[in-house]
Amino acid sequence: MTELEFDYLRAYLKQRSGLALTPEKRYLVESRLTPVCRRFGLATLRDLVGTLKVARDSAIEKAVVEAMTTNETFFFRDRTPFDLFRDVLLPQAMARRAGQRRLRIWCAAASTGQEPYSLAILLQEAGVKLAGWQVEIVATDLSTEVIEKGKLGLYSHFEVQRGLPVQWLLKYFTQIGEQWQIAPSLRSMVDYRPLNLLNGFEALGTFDVIYCRNVLIYFDTPTKADILGRLADRLGPEGALLLGAAETVIGLTDRLSPNPQHRGLYGVAAPVVRAASPVAPPVSQLRVAAR
Amino acid sequence: MTNDPAETRTCLVVDDSAVIRKVARRIIETLGFAVTEAEDGSDALLRCAEAMPDVILLDWNMPNVDGYAFLQALRQRPGGTGPKILFCTTENDVGAIARALRAGADEYIMKPFDRDILTAKLEQVGVVQADAA
Structure with a gap:
């Protein structure tokens, strides 16, 4: 792959998915797109670039974008964001919403479903406290392939071991051969939808809690700022946004502010009250002051 | 729960495979x-009679005294309810897991495992802090 071809792929991926690839990620492009070439009968990455340039083949375009998307995830990843949900965010949201008895949660980069299902498990564990409540978990991802896997809720031994307590494995999963499927009652709590965060998401409505973890790290600064601003629009007045450990809003937007007590937790910032322009004192007072 | 060197935690790895013990x-x-x-x-x-560990990574299928018999004997000893037990085996069916939990295991690891899985399980039983890994 020549520099020109690599540059073309970088620009292509930036435009389609927001993925900001630095020059040292050349190896990643080669390792992830070579299987795509094989899948579509293309001999080299040069042929792939040539195809992308001249042909409008949505299957190849989609395969290229999805191959470059990182889908690393596991149940209760990093643990703290889920402890925070159970111990702080859920009780607070329930107190706020006691009138409507309705909660909306959005997992903005849900990947293969472990994050929304972790939240669904915590909601099921809350049990009787949520009886009569309408709780909706919206799970979105750029990749339709991972969304389909999420909908199925079927995981390998390896996947269910990563973060899922064994008691909940037995309680909420059924073993099917070498795999484990999450219970229908939990699957029905999650509404999967394909979504590219670069595009508008106003239609999703507003949410009490948004998880958007470990996805902004792949975007450049203007894209991060744009997405954060639009995520702020999707939060209710006292809504909560959770970002990944390596992500922040600082220096990117003044629409969101960090919660000083909980790392990775952000809320809608109070509107900035601009100091009024000083009004020139009457001439008479100036004269007094001058004495 | 600490990672303070002054309070070094102890782990007993029980497995008839020297390779598994070495990796763990x-x-x-x-x-x-x-x-x-x-x-x-x-x-x-x-080993437990000499010094009771904080956590035991316990293989299930072993010659002589297997994991199940060991766990039953351990839990009846003075101080034997203290160690957290990570039950570890290639038997991945629901029955085997449930049996291990009934016998007193705290968590379950399916072989083969890697660093991420082992760390996550140690976090889950509370002997490693979530941000220590």
Whole structure:
């Protein structure tokens, strides 16, 4: 792959998915797109670039974008964001919403479903406290392939071991051969939808809690700022946004502010009250002051 | 729960495979544990009599005293309810897991495992802090 071809792929991926690839990620492009070439009968990455340039083949375009998307995830990843949900965010949201008895949660980069299902498990564990409540978990991802896997809720031994307590494995999963499927009652709590965060998401409505973890790290600064601003629009007045450990809003937007007590937790910032322009004192007072 | 070197946590790795013990030791030591090894349940009971560990990575299928018999004997000893037990086996069916939990295991690891899985399980039983890995 020549520099020109690599540059073309970088620009292509930036435009389609927001993925900001630095020059040292050349190896990643080669390792992830070579299987795509094989899948579509293309001999080299040069042929792939040539195809992308001249042909409008949505299957190849989609395969290229999805191959470059990182889908690393596991149940209760990093643990703290889920402890925070159970111990702080859920009780607070329930107190706020006691009138409507309705909660909306959005997992903005849900990947293969472990994050929304972790939240669904915590909601099921809350049990009787949520009886009569309408709780909706919206799970979105750029990749339709991972969304389909999420909908199925079927995981390998390896996947269910990563973060899922064994008691909940037995309680909420059924073993099917070498795999484990999450219970229908939990699957029905999650509404999967394909979504590219670069595009508008106003239609999703507003949410009490948004998880958007470990996805902004792949975007450049203007894209991060744009997405954060639009995520702020999707939060209710006292809504909560959770970002990944390596992500922040600082220096990117003044629409969101960090919660000083909980790392990775952000809320809608109070509107900035601009100091009024000083009004020139009457001439008479100036004269007094001058004495 | 601490990773303070002054309070080094201890882990006993019980497995009849020297390779598994070596791999597990290497991972667990990087998490700040002092590790001892036993090659079967009988050997493990002797180790526990010398010093009760904080956590035991316990293979299920071993010659002489297997994991199940070891766990039953351990739990009846003075101080034997203290160690957290990570039950570890290639038997991945629901019945095997449920049986291990009934016998007193705290968590379950399916072989083969890696550093991420082992670390996550140690976090889950509360002997490693979530941000220590």
